[in-house]
Amino acid sequence: MALLLKAKNKAVEAYAVMRDMTEFNQLVEELDNEFNDSWQPLDFDSGLAVLDEGKSEVLEFAVVGVSAADEQNLNIVTEYILKAKRIGLPVVLVVKDVNPAALHQLMRLGADDFIPYPIPDGALRDSFVNLRDRKVNNAEPEEKRKKRRHGFVLPVYGVAGGVGASTFAVNLAWELATASRKSDKRVALLDFNFQFGSVATYLDLPRREAIYELISDPASMDHDALAQALTSFKSRLAVLTSPMDALPLDIIAPEDVQKLIDIARDSYDFIIIDMPQALVHWSDNVLKAAETYFTVLEIDMRSAQNTLRFLRALKAEELPFEKVQFILNRAPGFTDMSGKARVKRLGESLGVSLDVLLPDGGKPVAQACDQGLPLSEVAAKNPLRKEVRKIAEALLEQVEADKAAVAT
Ligand SMILES: Nc1ncnc2c1ncn2[C@@H]1O[C@H](COP(=O)(O)OP(=O)(O)O)[C@@H](O)[C@H]1O
Ligand SMILES: [Mg+2]
Numbered sequence: 001m002a003l004l005l006k007a008k009n010k011a012v013e014a015y016a017v018m019r020d021m022t023e024f025n026q027l028v029e030e031l032d033n034e035f036n037d038s039w040q041p042l043d044f045d046s047g048l049a050v051l052d053e054g055k056s057e058v059l060e061f062a063v064v065g066v067s068a069a070d071e072q073n074l075n076i077v078t079e080y081i082l083k084a085k086r087i088g089l090p091v092v093l094v095v096k097d098v099n100p101a102a103l104h105q106l107m108r109l110g111a112d113d114f115i116p117y118p119i120p121d122g123a124l125r126d127s128f129v130n131l132r133d134r135k136v137n138n139a140e141p142e143e144k145r146k147k148r149r150h151g152f153v154l155p156v157y158g159v160a161g162g163v164g165a166s167t168f169a170v171n172l173a174w175e176l177a178t179a180s181r182k183s184d185k186r187v188a189l190l191d192f193n194f195q196f197g198s199v200a201t202y203l204d205l206p207r208r209e210a211i212y213e214l215i216s217d218p219a220s221m222d223h224d225a226l227a228q229a230l231t232s233f234k235s236r237l238a239v240l241t242s243p244m245d246a247l248p249l250d251i252i253a254p255e256d257v258q259k260l261i262d263i264a265r266d267s268y269d270f271i272i273i274d275m276p277q278a279l280v281h282w283s284d285n286v287l288k289a290a291e292t293y294f295t296v297l298e299i300d301m302r303s304a305q306n307t308l309r310f311l312r313a314l315k316a317e318e319l320p321f322e323k324v325q326f327i328l329n330r331a332p333g334f335t336d337m338s339g340k341a342r343v344k345r346l347g348e349s350l351g352v353s354l355d356v357l358l359p360d361g362g363k364p365v366a367q368a369c370d371q372g373l374p375l376s377e378v379a380a381k382n383p384l385r386k387e388v389r390k391i392a393e394a395l396l397e398q399v400e401a402d403k404a405a406v407a408t
Contacts, residue, residue: 197242204372
């Protein structure tokens, strides 16, 4: 094993930071193979101190070992990752019996990769190779990179027709666009119902010719092609409506959906996607790209049964279930005691938490949709509008908090 003293004389290429080295014997061995003695083992306190010296030319990675015992005190791990990222040092986590929620949290802070412990054959090596490649590819001008936004992807999925997914998507996008006016966040709303999307109707927007080209010709899909296909609603919200003519949902290949989302991410802070009800072969790409996957349902049997099917499909494909946030639309009001009990029972029978409730907004909601205007423009005091506004504000707050955590 590499000795601290020896490593000090040589330029350090990697730090290995963990509470207890003896929990990660295999890692020590693999690091020896990879870096000989130019890696340095550290505990979290000295790891943090060493980062103050900044990043030398040869320093390549911080490998952070996290085990179940660290879950009691994730703060120091968190602090270490944030600090490493701030000086531009890539972080690889090696995780031993860590629960998924903790892992998710650490990855969200900006860790670049994670590897389970015991380490599968060659996995550590692969991770280093990938990160080195990424560094080469990212060698684009600093200026250009700074302009990229890395938006939040927020799809909205309705488990049954008419549950209110599009209404929620349209109004959430508009509330985000207007609530963030001061902070200058850019918001895009993408209608991925290529057959019968209703976003164009709900915002009374034309369906541009360029949309067909964008989604049917992946070779030419780039920032310009997206810009051509977008329409602006009141110059605050960028909208990709569905095309003029109904297209098959599989007109677009999974990797092209991915590409389209990546392109949108570069230019927008929030990307709301109105998803088709059908599960298509690109559904999981959207789910994987999402930060939160809003799933809208109502309190009836039809929604309950479809939700069960949806959950089973997620499980069968091992999709990231923890990203799904259920939204119960047309939920009973809080004065309706029997209604409240029904919500509780529904949540229990589905095994999910139903804590985001949207009220029935009555006729004005459908009227606003028909007029092609968001609720805030025609029925600002509508109870549905107020709830959607709150969700938008919470999302904005969360983004600001994340940003602050990275900046400090
Ligand atoms: N909370 C609500 N209160 C009143 N009307 C609603 C509510 N949510 C949706 N609606 C109405 O229900 C209809 C279907 O909504 P829509 O968003 O198109 O459903 P989906 O996209 O899930 O098929 C629309 O006329 C819409 O105005
Ligand atoms: Mg819809």
